[in-house]
Amino acid sequence: MIRLLCIAFCIGLVAGSDRTVAQAPAVTPSQPTPSASQPAAPASAKPARPTPPTRDPLTPGYVSARELPDGETPPANVDGNFIIGPTHNPAPEMAVQDGAPQGRLVEFTMTSADSKIYPGIARDAGPLGTPDPADPARLVVTTSHPAPYTRHVSVYVPKQYVAGTVAPFIVGADGPDRLLFTALDGLIADHRVPVMIAISIGNGSGDAQGSERGLEYDTMSGTYAEFVEKEVLPVVEAQAHVKLTSDPDGRATMGGSSGGSCALIMAWYHPEWYHRVLTYSGTYVNQQWPYNAKTPHGAFEFHEHLIPGSPAKPIRIWMEVGDKDLLNPNVMRDNMHDWVVANEDMAKVLAAKGYHYQFVFARNAGHVDRATKQQTLPEALEYVWQGYPISAQEPSKP
Secondary structure, three states: OOEEEEEOOOOOOOHHHHOOOOOOOOOOOOOOOOOOOOOOOOOOOOOOOOOOOOOOOOOOOOOEEEEEEOOOOOOOOEEEEEOOOOOOOOOOOHOOOOOOOOOEEEEEEEEEEHHOOOOOOEEEOOOEEEEEEEEEEEEEEOOOOEEEOOOEEEEEEOOOOOOOEEOOOEEEEHHHHHHHHHHHHHHHOOOOOOOOOOOEEEEOOOOOOOHHHHHHOOOOOOOOHHHHHHHHHHHHHHHOEEEEOOOHHEEEEEOOOOOHHHHHHHHHHHHOOOOOOOOOOOOOOOOOOOOOOOOOOOHHHHHHHHHOOOOOOOEEEEEEEOOOOOOOOOOOOOOOHHHHHHHHHHHHHHHHHHOEEEEEEEEOOOOOOOOHHHHHHHHHHHOOOOOOOOOEEEEEOO
16 A cells, blocks of 8 residues: 655755665765665675776776866756766755755655556575576576565655646656755755656665566666656655646656666656656666566667667756776676766767767766765756756646
8 A cells, every 4th residue: 555654844854864866875985885776785695896996087988078177067058078076075055055945745655566567576685696608698587586565755845836736847766865855945946947846766675687676777668667657656646736747848857876777768768758867877787687689788778779779869868977886796797887888888879869968977986976966966957957947837737
């Protein structure tokens, strides 16, 4: 059953509990988070990831990028590639602003029993799987099985929302994302982004191949967007007493790690629903499971085949990767598990196809780096919402 947990309390009261999307509690850049969405499993269940090397953004073969003075972020109205860091101080908008109206939160849970699309799976503790001897790009997982889950959904409703009007919104993965809610308080008050609803959806548990989270976020199809559209958004409207726009230009997705690749997957397979995407350390690598012959390399296919081989879609995207981002974090050695190279290649193909995109390479930053997110999220949101009317709230349709 769907359970309403909490309604109408100020974001500022919970700002101290902020945690970044798809990231465990903060870690130093030289020791990236051991899991994209959950705290580290016991050592007996999961070996520690190797520490990635520090990559130089000026490496031959990487995209040509403008290096900004330390502490600066890119302009919010300029496309292209940028290098930031090594210092990542929080943007002013990441603290509660004096005089800025604070939104309310509505929180509820959804269980696997509620879903016709995701009845639930889980992978047993222990080894992730083994590469297929006949195809090292294919992981054999034998320990995944049906299992129930409960997910949490947090809905941010800005103080400026006018009841009965139709509002733009952003859907985020691995919720709740308190940093997003805090940023929106300040940005909306300053008229730098539209008055929008933020819907932060928890994953169905686990991580990577064989897990519910991996199934939801790493599958190259429209299924997760359909789950959100059919099973989550109607509950959001009913529980939060809001009306959500059907205009794809007024809908955005965001996430980190596999939640980031999921954000693009949602827009790619359903551009009639989403035109705006924001990703931190996007998992544009070979993580999909179960295997799909149409997209055998998972989200790696975005820069390998899909974007280069397809007409440009009406998608605007902001992307970030850290110089200490993930490299071969599991048993697969298929040359498709370098998060830095994958994001660099994404920037190349997006530029070649003429997309509006901004790519940020962060020095001194790990995987879905919290400090980097605190520095860049306000600018990223401004960039993603460029071209959308700031005052756009539509009258409710009868």
